[in-house]
Amino acid sequence: MEKEKKFVESIASMEDDFAQWYTDIVKKAELADYASVRGCMVIRPYGYAIWENIQKILDQMFKDTDHENVYMPMFIPESLLKKEADHVKGFAPEVAWVTHGGNELLAERLCVRPTSETLFCDHYAKIIQSYNDLPKLYNQWCSVVRWEKTTRPFLRSSEFLWQEGHTAHATAEESKAETLKMLNIYATFCEETLAIPVIKGQKTEKEKFAGAKDTYTIESLMHDGKALQCGTSHNFGDGFAKAFNIQYTDKTGKLAYVHQTSWGMSTRLIGAIIMVHGDESGLVLPPAVAPIQLIIVPVALHKEGVIEKATELKDMLSKVARVKMDTSDKMAGWKFSQYEMKGVPLRLEVGPKDIEKNQVVLVRRDTREKIIVPIPELESLVPEILKDIQNSLLEKARNIQNKRTFSTTTVEELKNLLDKTLGFVDAPWCGDLACEENVKEVAGASSRCMPLDQPEKKGVCLCCGKPAKAIVTWGRAY
């Protein structure tokens, strides 16, 4: 047990130093490693396997709603990036520029895509002619590059993996409906698959995407009380269509501009999983995305019949869960810590005494609860417990979020609330940029979103006292 303790002690305490605790988990759970390129990361097998599970489930949700995958080039010519004025202003300062191909200077420099609106628009202008061609519901899985000053693995890195949906529709109503449909898919995914509760809302003018008419977001609360934007969905109206001349002939024979959307989620979600569910012993993974759902640790594995029985259990349980068995020579205690660090939802211990009694010990990662289970009940019980862990994680996170969600009517109290306990604070806002900036200055909080659910009576602005246009959820963000 000495060794086990030592192993656990080697990560920082989340209460003392949350940032260091986060970095320690990324390294010790073998999720990612730093690369030779500043701000870039190597996503290691265990981290990538989580991403593959995320991709698989999300991709099926996209396909079930008639979206198709495509692949666009990773380069955008400078002239193309410049076509939509707000868009280039937002992204040009943070793109990587390719200037040479082999030994030749390029006639026009190319940026490595920070996002692909301009490429999709360029393609849509070519392939959309008539109302028969609409809607176009495309998505791509790829990596993008944003030259960030300060980086942290998964949360903010110079290169990250994501999916970006890009759609074109005949009418403004349809593009708005698509924007909200995808926001809802994102929220459902976060809650049901990642066990992360989110607030759905609209971004203010200040916080919206460069080139968007409206940006919607899902916001979640991390263990330290800071807010994290988990995904965004943008309605472009016909802004990009006008810049790129994407027109179609409608049913009456008239030319009209299409209405577009885009929406994205990224490997940042892995950072959210760490920071919402993790504890002092390391990562805690929701079963739905855990690469290993159940780890079998044979105890006293050199005793007769132990490995045989463990292998038998592995074969049986592999039918109902993602199972791995560890028969390495390391001490059982070391293994316990190791798989706790890696956040494996369930551990199965089986030794000679258990075999005698035809039972095993299951240990839940989330509650540490030990459950003695007769072997004949295992196959039906394991999926039930995994389901219960999934639900418990969501419920626990929701309770924490509820406890850390406050409301106020003044900017001073907003500051006091956040200084005391970081979290979400709801407060009315008049809609003016000056007041939003004032909140930032006085309380150090940014507007996370205007939640979709808004009360009839909104009161007066927390800064200027004028009638409020919306209740805003404020917070300190990653």
Added chain:
Amino acid sequence: MEKEKKFVESIASMEDDFAQWYTDIVKKAELADYASVRGCMVIRPYGYAIWENIQKILDQMFKDTDHENVYMPMFIPESLLKKEADHVKGFAPEVAWVTHGGNELLAERLCVRPTSETLFCDHYAKIIQSYNDLPKLYNQWCSVVRWEKTTRPFLRSSEFLWQEGHTAHATAEESKAETLKMLNIYATFCEETLAIPVIKGQKTEKEKFAGAKDTYTIESLMHDGKALQCGTSHNFGDGFAKAFNIQYTDKTGKLAYVHQTSWGMSTRLIGAIIMVHGDESGLVLPPAVAPIQLIIVPVALHKEGVIEKATELKDMLSKVARVKMDTSDKMAGWKFSQYEMKGVPLRLEVGPKDIEKNQVVLVRRDTREKIIVPIPELESLVPEILKDIQNSLLEKARNIQNKRTFSTTTVEELKNLLDKTLGFVDAPWCGDLACEENVKEVAGASSRCMPLDQPEKKGVCLCCGKPAKAIVTWGRAY
């Protein structure tokens, strides 16, 4: 039928102009489109769906052989690329260089990965310490960039999608075994999934990968008789390990260098599918990777009960195949041509007369054979026919390859053979670069590979008459 003909006539004849025929299929089957960036392509939904099927099957083959997926950065610092001398010499002339991040000039320029050996080596040097850490069996799915002068969609483009496996082993024997294991997996995949017969062999010194000790390849023959390299598997020995100082402590406590491999296949495979199976009516897809395996075209679809019956058939057949139904207003003849162009393996026609007789008409894309099938037999017959199409395509391609495979003992005859009928020509070779270059000059043929199956007695070199070291398969290549 007039319209159908017109539609088909809109692609070039493969016998008259194979290159144009290829480009026409890429465009008209909606596989890919040109992008604004020179030499880059947009992979459209139908083309990307083929790639997704390729990925799914190949990825499972990798996982079944204990390989794990990871993600490395897309950028390689110049100093890292330069660490292995042969490697940088091979790739530096064709990489894209990033020189600026935002508005700042970078201290060191970065190339966009043309392949990722150097990144994997850099990572392996950090994470491999002891024999317990070996082997490392990693793979990644990503896009790479090579600044090509002349490009063609799928066959040769500035950016393409691929997988690259990178492994590290304790011994030279293990890395050689891995190299050959992956070569065999590639060959099995090409033959069983893509219905493309391949020759497995070793590349000559001249043709091997920059930095490799040995390169193995699978080579296939296109409809025009030109050869296409479909995949390669490289054994690096300890060359990269020495350049990157990747050492481990062996069981006796001594430091030793690891032995490495890498292997890759790319979206080029889609080009191979087009050029091996396609015909004058367009694409012909092997059922294993066809996004749509069976297309239902209701005939006289406004007649009572037709759409209902077609929908019923769709629901039934969706259990055993990837099925789509086309109920658009276009003429049935147009639809027939359209799905032939897209290479859908099976077409199901159902109209009022068929419904009366409780039957449908199935039409095979490969043979054009029409089969009248009683509806109750459909569910069991469709998978059987798809299997038969898959097998027939491979058999047909194998017959063509056999007919176009010749052998000779002189370089003059090699030239005459290829001038008459393009294909593979087997001929003995002494192993000297001068003779290999002579064959290129005289016969315009490159050494495709030295097939793994070599006869005892090899005769004398086709150029110099010295004793031959190997039988080489020569050809004119893409």
